[in-house]
Amino acid sequence: MTLLATFFLLASLLSFQPSRSSSSLRMGSSLSVENPQHILISPNAIFSAGFLAIGHNAYSFAIWFTEPHFHSPNTVTWMANRDQPVNGKRSKLSLTHDGNILLIDASLNTAWSSNTDSLDPVELHLKDDGNLVLRKLQGTVLWQSFDFPTDTLVPGQPLTRYTQLVSSRSHTNHSSGFYKLFFGDDNILRLVYDGPDVSSNYWPSPWRVSWDVGRTLFNSSRIAVLNSFGVFHSSDNFTSKTSDYGTVLQRRLKLDSDGNFRVYSRNSVSEKWYVSWQAITNGCLIHGVCGANSTCGYDGKSGKKCKCLPGYRLNNQSDWSHGCKPMFDLTCNRNESTFLEMRGVEFYGYDNYYIQFSNFSACEDLCLQNCSCQGFQYSYNDKKGITFKCYTKTQLLNGRRSPRFPGATYLRVSKSYSFSGEESANDTAHDHRVCSVQLQRDYIKTSGNRIVSVFMWFATALGAFEMVCVSVIWCFLIRTSQKSDADQQAYHLTATGFRKFSYSELKKATKGFSEEIGRGGGGVVYKGILSDQRHAAIKRLYNAKQGEGEFLAEVGIIGKLNHMNLIEMWGYCAEGKHRLLVYEYMENGSLAENLSTNKLDWSKKYNIAIGTARVLAYLHEECLEWILHCDIKPQNILLDSNYEPKLADFGLSKLLNRNNPNNPSISMIRGTRGYMAPEWVLNLPITSKVDVYSYGIVVLEMVTGRSTASVQEINGEETYDGRLVAWVREKRSNTNSYWVEQIIEPSIGPDYDRSKMEMLTTVALNCVNEDRDSRPSMSQVVEMLQGHGSDPYS
Ligand SMILES: *[C@@H]1O[C@H](CO)[C@@H](O)[C@H](O)[C@H]1NC(C)=O
Ligand SMILES: *[C@@H]1O[C@H](CO)[C@@H](O)[C@H](O)[C@H]1NC(C)=O
Ligand SMILES: *[C@@H]1O[C@H](CO)[C@@H](O)[C@H](O)[C@H]1NC(C)=O
Ligand SMILES: *[C@@H]1O[C@H](CO)[C@@H](O)[C@H](O)[C@H]1NC(C)=O
Ligand SMILES: *[C@@H]1O[C@H](CO)[C@@H](O)[C@H](O)[C@H]1NC(C)=O
Ligand SMILES: *[C@@H]1O[C@H](CO)[C@@H](O)[C@H](O)[C@H]1NC(C)=O
Ligand SMILES: *[C@@H]1O[C@H](CO)[C@@H](O)[C@H](O)[C@H]1NC(C)=O
Ligand SMILES: *[C@@H]1O[C@H](CO)[C@@H](O)[C@H](O)[C@H]1NC(C)=O
Ligand SMILES: *[C@@H]1O[C@H](CO)[C@@H](O)[C@H](O)[C@H]1NC(C)=O
Numbered sequence: 001m002t003l004l005a006t007f008f009l010l011a012s013l014l015s016f017q018p019s020r021s022s023s024s025l026r027m028g029s030s031l032s033v034e035n036p037q038h039i040l041i042s043p044n045a046i047f048s049a050g051f052l053a054i055g056h057n058a059y060s061f062a063i064w065f066t067e068p069h070f071h072s073p074n075t076v077t078w079m080a081n082r083d084q085p086v087n088g089k090r091s092k093l094s095l096t097h098d099g100n101i102l103l104i105d106a107s108l109n110t111a112w113s114s115n116t117d118s119l120d121p122v123e124l125h126l127k128d129d130g131n132l133v134l135r136k137l138q139g140t141v142l143w144q145s146f147d148f149p150t151d152t153l154v155p156g157q158p159l160t161r162y163t164q165l166v167s168s169r170s171h172t173n174h175s176s177g178f179y180k181l182f183f184g185d186d187n188i189l190r191l192v193y194d195g196p197d198v199s200s201n202y203w204p205s206p207w208r209v210s211w212d213v214g215r216t217l218f219n220s221s222r223i224a225v226l227n228s229f230g231v232f233h234s235s236d237n238f239t240s241k242t243s244d245y246g247t248v249l250q251r252r253l254k255l256d257s258d259g260n261f262r263v264y265s266r267n268s269v270s271e272k273w274y275v276s277w278q279a280i281t282n283g284c285l286i287h288g289v290c291g292a293n294s295t296c297g298y299d300g301k302s303g304k305k306c307k308c309l310p311g312y313r314l315n316n317q318s319d320w321s322h323g324c325k326p327m328f329d330l331t332c333n334r335n336e337s338t339f340l341e342m343r344g345v346e347f348y349g350y351d352n353y354y355i356q357f358s359n360f361s362a363c364e365d366l367c368l369q370n371c372s373c374q375g376f377q378y379s380y381n382d383k384k385g386i387t388f389k390c391y392t393k394t395q396l397l398n399g400r401r402s403p404r405f406p407g408a409t410y411l412r413v414s415k416s417y418s419f420s421g422e423e424s425a426n427d428t429a430h431d432h433r434v435c436s437v438q439l440q441r442d443y444i445k446t447s448g449n450r451i452v453s454v455f456m457w458f459a460t461a462l463g464a465f466e467m468v469c470v471s472v473i474w475c476f477l478i479r480t481s482q483k484s485d486a487d488q489q490a491y492h493l494t495a496t497g498f499r500k501f502s503y504s505e506l507k508k509a510t511k512g513f514s515e516e517i518g519r520g521g522g523g524v525v526y527k528g529i530l531s532d533q534r535h536a537a538i539k540r541l542y543n544a545k546q547g548e549g550e551f552l553a554e555v556g557i558i559g560k561l562n563h564m565n566l567i568e569m570w571g572y573c574a575e576g577k578h579r580l581l582v583y584e585y586m587e588n589g590s591l592a593e594n595l596s597t598n599k600l601d602w603s604k605k606y607n608i609a610i611g612t613a614r615v616l617a618y619l620h621e622e623c624l625e626w627i628l629h630c631d632i633k634p635q636n637i638l639l640d641s642n643y644e645p646k647l648a649d650f651g652l653s654k655l656l657n658r659n660n661p662n663n664p665s666i667s668m669i670r671g672t673r674g675y676m677a678p679e680w681v682l683n684l685p686i687t688s689k690v691d692v693y694s695y696g697i698v699v700l701e702m703v704t705g706r707s708t709a710s711v712q713e714i715n716g717e718e719t720y721d722g723r724l725v726a727w728v729r730e731k732r733s734n735t736n737s738y739w740v741e742q743i744i745e746p747s748i749g750p751d752y753d754r755s756k757m758e759m760l761t762t763v764a765l766n767c768v769n770e771d772r773d774s775r776p777s778m779s780q781v782v783e784m785l786q787g788h789g790s791d792p793y794s
Contacts (some may be wrong), residue, residue: 025124028093029356033059033086041066045246046250047130051091052173059105061093061112063132063145065266066401075273076174077130077152077252078145093213095124100141101134110291111342114143130154153226153253159183159234161222165255170319177322178288181258183222190217190236191279193259193287195321198397200349202259203279203289214238221642226263230276242276251276259286284400287348291315291323295345297401309396309415310340328417332371337376339410346377346405348398351391362720363390367412370394379407403656403779406564417752427533438468444514450452499571505531510538527585535585536570540578567638567648583648587641590648592634595701598745603644605702609760610785612637616695617778620688626693630686633675634701674707680771689772692781696767700724703761725768728761759785 023043025031029747031038031050036473039050045066052062060082066076080093080103087106094102099118101112120136127133132145146157151165159165164182168174178195191203204213215236224234230242230251242251248265252273253262263277280286283304284296290306297305308314308324315322353366360378367373370392391408399409472575507513507527518525523541537727573580591608594600601607612632619629629636629647638646677693678685701707706724731739740758763784769775776784 009623016024018069023126025095026095027095027099027121027123028097030092031061032731033088033091040124040132042126042128042130044128046128047126048075049126049132051086051093052079053088055172056084057088059091060085060174063126063130065252075252076150077154078132078148079150080176082150084111086111094439095134101143104204116142118142118349121308129156131157146450151255155226155228156250157225158187159224162441166256167255167259170257175379177257179255179257179286181255181261183224183236186217187220187222188217188236189224190260191255191261191286195288197292198395200287200398201755202285226251230265232262232263232277240277240279244276248276250499258283259289282404287398288321290399291321293324293326293396293399295342295399295401296321305400309342309399309411311411311417327442330412331414334368336415337368338415339630340413341408341410342356344403344405345399345401346379346407347393347396347409347411348400349556350393350395350397351377353390353392355390358388358390360388363392364410367392367410368651373412375409377407377409377412379405403614403782501571501573501582503573503575503580506538506582507537507571513540528568530582534570536584537583539581539583541580563615563618565611565645565647566618567646574733584646586615586638586646586648588639588643590635591639591645591698591702593638594639595634595705595707598747600643600702602748606644606753606760606785607757608637608639608645609699609702610782612647612695612698613778613781613785615647616646616691617782620691620778628692629694630700631675632691632700637698677772679772684772687772688777689775692767692775692778693772695778695781696764696775697724699760699764700728700768703745703764704728704743705747705759725765729765732761732765 012259017087023040031040033051039048041048047063047068047459049063050061051059051566052064054060061080062076063078065077081649086103091111092104096102097633099120099122100116101114101124103113105111114134118136120138122134122136122142124134126131133141134143135141149159149163151167153159153165159181161183164180167177167179169177178193180192180194182192182203184190188204190201191197191199204215215238219235219237221235223503224232224238226232228251230245230248231239232242232253233239242248242263242265244265244267248267250266251263253261253263259280260283261279262275263275265276265412266273283289289304290296293312294306294308297307306320311328312324314320336490354367355363360364363376363378367376372394373392374396375393377389377393379389379391393409396409412460423681424784428436503526506528509530511527511528513524515527516524517527517537523539525537525539528536528538528696567586568584568586569581573582588594616629616632632647636648638648640646666745675697677690678684679690701724704711704724728743731742740754743761744752744757763776763781767775767781
């Protein structure tokens with residue numbers, strides 16, 4: 001009995017042994033879908049190839065990372081038959097005697113084939129790098145999976161002119177989706193949304209020319225590859241570095257079903273995969289994410305949230321890409337049409353007409369004249385009444401809810417349709433409430449080393465009391481003048497701005513670095529005049545040790561930021577040991593200087609408060625969700641020739657703990673005394689609410705004309721809760737209805753809008769709440785102030 005049992009055991013072991021450990025399949029043999037042991041494993045055991053269940057009774061032949069989950073479809077690096085899955089019974093992959101690889105379904109249909117033949121003996125071999133090759137025994141490769149990528153590249157696998165990545169349809173549906181990463185005819189690596197009805201490029205940004213985003217048209221080799229250190233380089237000179245450069249065990253680059261491409265990394269065998277780089281930070285900029293007739297906004301859970309336009313409903317409850325359709329009958333009769341205002345909502349593309357100088361009624365009229373006009377977008381520019389842009393839309397695609405968009409879309413609807421009880425079409429507070437939660441959650445994720453491993457800090461090192469974020473910080477103080485056409489650039493990224501300067505060019509511009517206008521921990525700022533006569537603030541960094549790649553990666557991040565209330569970077573220089581940054585020059589200096597000389601009237605102050613709030617809302621909630629400024633103070637708010645505020649010291653980002661994303665040292669991070677939120681002192685988690693706090697202090701200073709720093713010096717206090725806050729609170733809680741008069745800066749004179757000053761103070765006091773959860777988010781601040789404002793956008 002025992003002997004017999006042993007014999008059977010031995011026999012079964014023997015029969016499984018060869019296929020279990022093999023990395024090769026010989027001619028005439030096959031792998032069966034029914035036998036879970038029928039898997040090829042690369043000699044280093046990192047990759048496996050075999051049948052993978054991708055749905056109910058649906059299997060694909062695939063290659064995946066063996067660990068951490070043996071059969072996880074999420075770590076698939078290649079699929080033979082993504083669009084034609086095979087049956088879970090009797091399907092098999094065979095290497096025929098004539099050298100063809102055939103994937104045969106239960107019904108004996110060929111689901112996939114390598115279309116190869118060979119008279120010589122061949123074998124199918126899974127290599128250590130994850131490449132499945134069909135090779136002759138002496139080594140010639142007849143076919144390899146690297147030449148037919150699906151949605152993933154592994155390190156060393158090139159993307160070429162002949163190949164492209166195509167995303168999956170969704171997280172769970174692996175068939176070919178709508179997004180493609182490929183080299184265009186112009187040699188530029190691009191992302192395109194290639195949907196059922198329309199197709200459009202969205203990366204690099206369609207309104208930026210290639211050289212502005214550091215791409216070159218002139219290298220026709222068309223090859224892009226991720227290396228094992230985490231650098232992704234393309235022949236058009238696009239280069240990016242993951243946040244965990246160098247240190248990681250395994251990586252893969254995947255074009256995800258949401259249209260973004262990301263590098264995933266894994267540190268050790270036991271760990272999970274995390275995102276170490278992604279191409280696009282604001283998911284709503286990806287075309288097609290929400291389908292037609294809908295808008296994309298920011299959401300806490302998924303990063304973005306689709307919403308149908310008012311009066312529209314989803315075509316397919318389970319799939320946003322099908323968009324929304326109207327619930328009312330569209331009418332061509334202009335008497336029956338009306339328009340619904342959706343503030344802060346814009347649509348990309350499909351403009352029927354574009355008129356640069358248009359008044360509202362002319363724009364409305366233009367839309368009414370054409371039956372195919374579904375609405376129009378009307379945007380204002382940053383100077384009152386000068387340019388109004390009118391775009392009439394024949395299709396409402398790529399809609400985006402964005403509080404910083406200085407305009408609105410007016411949706412054509414039928415008068416007879418009742419919109420009562422419907423959710424407001426305006427960019428509602430609801431979205432932003434979620435946003436601020438998002439920031440905090442992502443932050444925690446970062447410290448827990450998950451999805452967002454890139455965490456950036458911006459800070460400054462100017463002024464006496466400053467301590468700064470993380471280790472290497474650059475700072476600058478810039479006084480800037482605005483180019484006369486600068487307001488034309490208010491919204492879209494400038495088409496001409498960003499470039500690489502040579503050192504000699506900048507030396508000449510600054511007359512040999514002769515006129516110093518600011519100095520800080522990171523470098524010295526000089527005034528300069530560029531060859532095109534633009535006045536610039538040129539900052540020379542002290543720390544030139546930083547590598548070229550890292551410096552450029554960071555400059556690249558800054559290049560993506562754009563907001564009218566953000567100081568604009570025009571370019572950089574990285575040559576030898578020189579590292580310089582070129583910014584616009586600000587004529588009216590900093591808010592701090594202006595406050596000390598009492599130069600600002602109440603309406604300028606109100607405008608500065610709104611502008612600063614807007615840019616903070618943008619940084620916290622809209623563009624890269626993890627940007628905290630951490631050093632909001634009057635010295636870092638610069639004023640242009642129109643006293644429009646520009647937040648400075650975004651000069652350079654620092655990727656937090658680049659080599660160790662798992663362990664950000666929060667305790668090292670500090671703002672400036674007097675503006676610092678209690679969290680810093682109490683060692684609580686740091687969220688966007690630290691900026692909200694500092695913002696509140698700045699606003700209180702503007703209203704009262706008192707400086708928190710001086711108040712604190714007088715009292716010898718160094719705690720976060722300065723006397724200023726206590727004093728304003730006390731005045732306000734008095735039943736005396738003249739409290740505004742008592743706190744307001746006397747030099748402001750009798751001629752001010754009391755209700756606005758009251759609003760400013762109330763908002764500021766909310767912002768400086770000790771309990772961070774009770775502070776509003778920056779977009780809520782924007783809304784409170786705008787609701788009350790005289791500012792040109794409201
Ligand atoms: C996956 O997507 C394709 C293409 O849209 C569709 O035909 C197929 O039915 C989907 N499969 C599943 C399981 O939903
Ligand atoms: C073109 O790009 C390839 C790959 O990045 C590179 O090896 C080659 O040197 C480039 N050629 C030129 C002329 O820059
Ligand atoms: C590509 O970038 C490198 C360094 O980043 C630079 O030296 C080179 O001139 C660039 N090539 C082109 C063609 O722009
Ligand atoms: C909705 O989309 C899903 C996934 O693409 C598809 O399986 C389903 O058939 C669609 N439903 C309708 C009603 O079109
Ligand atoms: C979007 O709305 C328009 C009418 O406003 C309609 O003609 C079109 O079919 C809708 N698109 C989709 C995908 O339903
Ligand atoms: C629209 O209303 C105007 C004036 O009320 C009227 O003259 C015109 O005939 C109407 N047009 C249509 C198509 O009903
Ligand atoms: C709007 O512009 C149109 C044509 O440009 C003009 O006829 C009309 O008077 C303007 N309306 C107002 C209110 O300015
Ligand atoms: C309405 O717009 C469509 C689409 O752009 C255009 O083809 C058509 O000529 C326009 N009709 C009128 C009357 O302007
Ligand atoms: C959006 O806001 C504007 C101004 O507050 C208002 O007139 C309009 O009715 C709002 N739209 C919707 C759909 O609530």
